[in-house]
Amino acid sequence: MPNARATHLSRRGILAAGGALGLGAVLAACGDDDAKSGGSDKETSAAESGPWSFKDDRGQSATARQAPADIVAFVGVAAALYDYGIESKGVFGPTTLKNGKADVQAGSMDVSKLTVIGNEWGQFNIEKYAALSPDVLISTMFDATGTLWYVPEESKKKILAVGAPTVGISVYDIQLPKPLARMLELAKSLGADTTSETITKAKKRFEDAAARLRAAVKANPEIKVLVGSASQDIFYVSGSDLSIDLEYFKALGVNFVEPSAAALKASGGWYENLSWENVDKYAADIIMMDNRTSAIQPADITEGTWKKLPAVKAGQVIARNPEPILSYDKCAPLLEDLAKAIESAKKVG
Secondary structure, eight states: OOOOSSSSHHHHHHHHSGGGGOOOSOOOOOOOGGGSOOOHHHHHHHGGGOSEEEEOTTSOEEEESSOOSSEEEEHHHHHHHHHTTOOOSEEESSOBOTTSOBOGGGTTOOGGGSEEEESSTTOOOHHHHHHTOOSEEEEEESSSSOOOTTOOGGGHHHHHHTOOOEEEEEOSSSOTHHHHHHHHHHHHHTTOOTTSHHHHHHHHHHHHHHHHHHHHHHHOTTOEEEEEEEOSSEEEEEOSSSOHHHHHHHHTTOEEOOOOHHHHGGGTTSEEEEEGGGTTSSOOSEEEEEOSTTSBOGGGOOOHHHHTSHHHHTTOEEEEOSSOOSSHHHHHHHHHHHHHHHHHOOOOO
16 A cells, blocks of 8 residues: 655655556557567577567556566566566666665565666656666556556656556555466466466465464454554554555454544545554554555654554554565465464453
């Protein structure tokens, strides 16, 4: 869910309200490989696949003469594809920290081997992008209008003019298993062996984790979970609608704190803004906190009102990535961690 992209309210509000990004209703899947020279390595590596086509979640079909080899993707997408054996040449979105280490959204990728064409919101180096001779541009979508996440509005036309087809995978108002399945389909189209033992085991682990979470909730139905994110001036309480992980957790029975529709309205339905003075508005036994680098982490929160919360005092605070890496390997632990927290939680809220 696209809250807590930054620690400033104005930027956060823009990012949270899906349509407000203003990238337009649809980004056309334009161009084809005929317009690019393409090196022999690229053509050789994908030659056996023949013509490639993938219908994305905008209903648009991206096509090429063969399965794309030179992939540029939003970092979370690249991380998911990496888990399926598909490597990206370039990425955009939070990839490296100031110390050069990998951002949480980079997953298992070796970021030193990636060409990063934009590490922050609004950054997208078109010259670097074009120099990669991309076969396809892939991102997620946090709204129903086809907005490609982290593709800047002001650069959209120039980015599309490079000629690579685009693919959008929806992560808006659906449950986690659907985008997981879609990412696996995309990986398969790009050459992944989706019947491999590694992938089969990861999918089984995810299914087992879902069963464990359902059982944990059934055994501890009174446990209330609040989903939060911290910035310097505001504490954000997420509603369980719209976000792929929270909608799925709710379907498995998790009892979430739910801000009112009126409170959620200002953010387009994503979250309620609370001042730190009012951070105790809701009673909760477990708090799930945004672990992205754009959010202040629990250990760094100095507000006294936070430290007095029963769940905080009880040590019942766990991490949450509002932008899950869409591979079964990365999503299974999300369910396992929440199940473990609910299994061991004390009623404190």
